[in-house]
Amino acid sequence: xxxxxxxRSVDYSRWYTDVIAAAQLADHSxxxxxxxxxxxxxxxxxxxxxxxxxxxxxxxxxxxxxxCFIPEHFMKKEAEHVKGFAPECAVVTHGGGKKLEEPLFxxxxxxxxxxxxxxxWIQSYRDLPLLINQWAxxxxxxxxxxxxLRTTEFLWQEGHTxxxxxxxxxxxxxxxxxxxxxxxxxxxxxxxxxxKKTEREKFAGALHTYCIEAMMQDAKALQAGTSHxxxxxxxxxxxxxxxxxxxxxxxVWATSxxxxxxxxxxxxxxxxxDNGLVLPPKMAAVPVVIVPIWKxxxxxDAVLKRLDVLTRNxxxxxxxxxxxxxxLRPGRKFNEWEKKGIPIRLExxxxxxxxxxxxxxRRDTCEKxxxxxDNLTERIISTLESMQVDMFKKALAFRRSNTHKVDxxxxxxxxxxxxxxxxxxxxxxxxxxxxxxxEETKATIRCIPFDAPEETGKCxxxxxPSTRRVIVARAY
Amino acid sequence: xxxxxxxRSVDYSRWYTDVIAAAQLADHSxxxxxxxxxxxxxxxxxxxxxxxxxxxxxxxxxxxxxxCFIPEHFMKKEAEHVKGFAPECAVVTHGGGKKLEEPLFxxxxxxxxxxxxxxxWIQSYRDLPLLINQWAxxxxxxxxxxxxLRTTEFLWQEGHTxxxxxxxxxxxxxxxxxxxxxxxxxxxxxxxxxxKKTEREKFAGALHTYCIEAMMQDAKALQAGTSHxxxxxxxxxxxxxxxxxxxxxxxVWATSxxxxxxxxxxxxxxxxxDNGLVLPPKMAAVPVVIVPIWKxxxxxDAVLKRLDVLTRNxxxxxxxxxxxxxxLRPGRKFNEWEKKGIPIRLExxxxxxxxxxxxxxRRDTCEKxxxxxDNLTERIISTLESMQVDMFKKALAFRRSNTHKVDxxxxxxxxxxxxxxxxxxxxxxxxxxxxxxxEETKATIRCIPFDAPEETGKCxxxxxPSTRRVIVARAY
Numbered sequence: 015x016x017x018x019x020x021x022r023s024v025d026y027s028r029w030y031t032d033v034i035a036a037a038q039l040a041d042h043s044x045x046x047x048x049x050x051x052x053x054x055x056x057x058x059x060x061x062x063x064x065x066x067x068x069x070x071x072x073x074x075x076x077x078x079x080x081x082c083f084i085p086e087h088f089m090k091k092e093a094e095h096v097k098g099f100a101p102e103c104a105v106v107t108h109g110g111g112k113k114l115e116e117p118l119f120x121x122x123x124x125x126x127x128x129x130x131x132x133x134x135w136i137q138s139y140r141d142l143p144l145l146i147n148q149w150a151x152x153x154x155x156x157x158x159x160x161x162x163l164r165t166t167e168f169l170w171q172e173g174h175t176x177x178x179x180x181x182x183x184x185x186x187x188x189x190x191x192x193x194x195x196x197x198x199x200x201x202x203x204x205x206x207x208x209x210k211k212t213e214r215e216k217f218a219g220a221l222h223t224y225c226i227e228a229m230m231q232d233a234k235a236l237q238a239g240t241s242h243x244x245x246x247x248x249x250x251x252x253x254x255x256x257x258x259x260x261x262x263x264x265x266v267w268a269t270s271x272x273x274x275x276x277x278x279x280x281x282x283x284x285x286x287x288d289n290g291l292v293l294p295p296k297m298a299a300v301p302v303v304i305v306p307i308w309k310x311x312x313x314x315d316a317v318l319k320r321l322d323v324l325t326r327n328x329x330x331x332x333x334x335x336x337x338x339x340x341x342l343r344p345g346r347k348f349n350e351w352e353k354k355g356i357p358i359r360l361e362x363x364x365x366x367x368x369x370x371x372x373x374x375x376r377r378d379t380c381e382k383x384x385x386x387x388d389n390l391t392e393r394i395i396s397t398l399e400s401m402q403v404d405m406f407k408k409a410l411a412f413r414r415s416n417t418h419k420v421d422x423x424x425x426x427x428x429x430x431x432x433x434x435x436x437x438x439x440x441x442x443x444x445x446x447x448x449x450x451x452x453e454e455t456k457a458t459i460r461c462i463p464f465d466a467p468e469e470t471g472k473c474x475x476x477x478x479p480s481t482r483r484v485i486v487a488r489a490y
Numbered sequence: 491x492x493x494x495x496x497x498r499s500v501d502y503s504r505w506y507t508d509v510i511a512a513a514q515l516a517d518h519s520x521x522x523x524x525x526x527x528x529x530x531x532x533x534x535x536x537x538x539x540x541x542x543x544x545x546x547x548x549x550x551x552x553x554x555x556x557x558c559f560i561p562e563h564f565m566k567k568e569a570e571h572v573k574g575f576a577p578e579c580a581v582v583t584h585g586g587g588k589k590l591e592e593p594l595f596x597x598x599x600x601x602x603x604x605x606x607x608x609x610x611w612i613q614s615y616r617d618l619p620l621l622i623n624q625w626a627x628x629x630x631x632x633x634x635x636x637x638x639l640r641t642t643e644f645l646w647q648e649g650h651t652x653x654x655x656x657x658x659x660x661x662x663x664x665x666x667x668x669x670x671x672x673x674x675x676x677x678x679x680x681x682x683x684x685x686k687k688t689e690r691e692k693f694a695g696a697l698h699t700y701c702i703e704a705m706m707q708d709a710k711a712l713q714a715g716t717s718h719x720x721x722x723x724x725x726x727x728x729x730x731x732x733x734x735x736x737x738x739x740x741x742v743w744a745t746s747x748x749x750x751x752x753x754x755x756x757x758x759x760x761x762x763x764d765n766g767l768v769l770p771p772k773m774a775a776v777p778v779v780i781v782p783i784w785k786x787x788x789x790x791d792a793v794l795k796r797l798d799v800l801t802r803n804x805x806x807x808x809x810x811x812x813x814x815x816x817x818l819r820p821g822r823k824f825n826e827w828e829k830k831g832i833p834i835r836l837e838x839x840x841x842x843x844x845x846x847x848x849x850x851x852r853r854d855t856c857e858k859x860x861x862x863x864d865n866l867t868e869r870i871i872s873t874l875e876s877m878q879v880d881m882f883k884k885a886l887a888f889r890r891s892n893t894h895k896v897d898x899x900x901x902x903x904x905x906x907x908x909x910x911x912x913x914x915x916x917x918x919x920x921x922x923x924x925x926x927x928x929e930e931t932k933a934t935i936r937c938i939p940f941d942a943p944e945e946t947g948k949c950x951x952x953x954x955p956s957t958r959r960v961i962v963a964r965a966y
Contacts (some may be wrong), residue, residue, distance in 0.1 A: 041607065041610070043556070043557045043606075043607065044561060044564070044606050044607075045557045045559045045560075045603070048557035048558075048559060049557075050555070050556050050557065051555040052554055053552035053553065053622065055554075056552070056553050056555055057552070059555075060553065076529035076532070076533070077529065077532050077533070077536065078526070078527055078528055078531075078532045079526070079527040079532055079535075080519070080526050081519045081521045081524035081525075081526065081643055082558075082627055082629070082643055083521045083580075083643070084521075085520060085521060088520070101586065102586055104559075104582045104586075104594075105582060105583065105584040105585070106580045106581060106582050106596070107581065107582075108580070108583065108593075109579075109580045109581070109631040109642075110577065110578055110631030110633070111577050111631075117584075118521065120558075120582070120596075127519070127520070130519075131519065131520075131526055134517070140817070146529065150627070151626070151627065155585040155586030155587075156586075157586070166585075167557055167558055169555060341616070
């Protein structure tokens, strides 16, 4: 086990904090509830941004930037929205040495300021759809914070689209959820369940909210992304209408969708182990590190010279780093890269030059293999591809083995206390029973999964009739 | 002339606003002094970010993210810094529904919060240099604002580095100024003068500040980027020391450097014309647009089919867009792309299919040429390359013809009133005469240029002895 990292089996929560510290991903800041994202952590966010931004642009979206300030009276225009967000806002009351006439909220989310602008930009059906995304910081005053998972300030993207019909807005809402699913599963190697949030859990101001839910290694749930069909609520609040093809004025239909630096928390808690961070290859800015080993200057020259030849054609294929620092022993270097989660570590010393081999260590399995220096490039590429797939499969297998159908409330309480997990349970669709469930078990309905078949049963909490199962879990 | 754009010769300031509106680059927001960067404008910022980020990484820098909040007592730790920045800060006094124990300033720049963290990260000479950059929004309360040039909130990057010696910090300060010069000249095609700011104009808290200064088409100056040698001021304020190789404790040496969305203003005012925005190829996300022309469905099919063949190998070489909207006439499309500054517009109709030609229009010169469809790809690439160079040369020639040596104060006043311009004048090095100059002429010392030779003369304002010329201009 790595020095300084608590074992998962001993204290999962401390393990999480230790992994972050050991990999230097983030720090608490002197500002209460706010984190500093350190370079190693920020590099992961950059990988996420690049991949997501590409997916957004491929689906026709463009980026823009709106002010971080929201005038108080804007927040109040959408009744549900202000109820949901105003209590957790940071408020600017002074600017330029003077008290402001109207306080400004720092955006907790940007629907209101964006729809105030859309009023000027949308007149006709020809202006629709409007498909805009923003990369930004947002602030939500949190009492209990946790690095990446819940911080007062965090980074995110928020898509805000405008459409001519409900159907188009609904298709967009579902499309973006699918983009999130693709990103989570194919890039982060994090399997997710897609589904609909209950009325109680939906976004403040939405008709309905879709989500992706992931399972962490302690078998707790983490909401990894949401996509909202906002109906005409914000258009009506900000009086945004358009002339349709028939020449009539109609209110515009809206969606919004977002993922945040919380995804870094999801990534850590899905894959990492007792030795530290484990990154899937697609999330590693540098997926390959080489640690050369030498005792004398001649050996150093020989090893570095061979590496020069071996790595000649790597640049266009994958990023790599040669760790040739000479004030650190190889063991220390191995340890450092292990803690930082670099997918593949190569070790090469004078003896390997003779045998024409190299040691290849996979971070996910910690498997150490001697491989030939011939065809090394192909070997690395295929290993990276296998890791990406294997890590997803492993996480999926874990989720499956921790997902259970339960029909008895007492059995449910016992099992969730003993081992966490996702539970497919019947529910009568009422907010009252949902609240009772949470009060009594600290578990919540994570979503009504898209793929849940119709099935008659009895509500776990009330015994009343139910037509399909929902997913219940304790969550971050 | 384009509809809706005031001519430069009639009203330069209105022309600037009109160009921005016509290209849909930005809008004023309902929040006083804050702008909305619209998708067309934000695409330029993305081009800038991509190019700069690459240059930063090539010089060894990594990105990170620090909180947007700065506790009031942090600001006060560096005496000059608080004097310079506190009066223009936005202040958060309430969070989560409660009054805060200590007000939080929204970052106007991040030296203080970053050096508070560096205290934890730096112990030994082995931790140095620390080369970190941050992409972020910042807030400075401005009374008179102007889109891109001066807004209450703006986007920028801020580099913050830590070094073991003054010499290293100084080398970094100069290196980053050189990165900015390269970016301005080779990417934005904006010629700049590099030099040192006077004591009066330097950054609040710096030993000295270097800058790049550009000339706009009204012959006024615009400060486009700054790089500061902060000495040990922030290290001392935040008690950041390191153990040197000899085992002694020393204060760390610091630099900071930044450019912002102001660069978009510089880009607009350097190259655009009375028809709208003109983008240098490297700043255009899509440098080539094709407007197909047809009257019948058969013609449309034939033209689009040919375009399919012609553009087959373009994807990997440059971005392009085929404007096949059929609810707009070609003339409207030409006008739209002209206003948006797309470097090359291609027009192709049924007649061109017969003659195997295509119309190519260069946005910078408005030159319209019929070119062969054979070797069209190469022709486009070489035209883009020429435009990039020609636009720089044109801007440089303009600056040269508007830069003058003057030794008589009255002549200076007359000439700057009549035609703006940069003036190489002698100055006695005293803040008092610098202030007098500004009071009497509204002009300021832009910089002490690096390339100004030693030369004895008499101060323009006081007649006292001077050893070299400085650059004086009215500025944005």
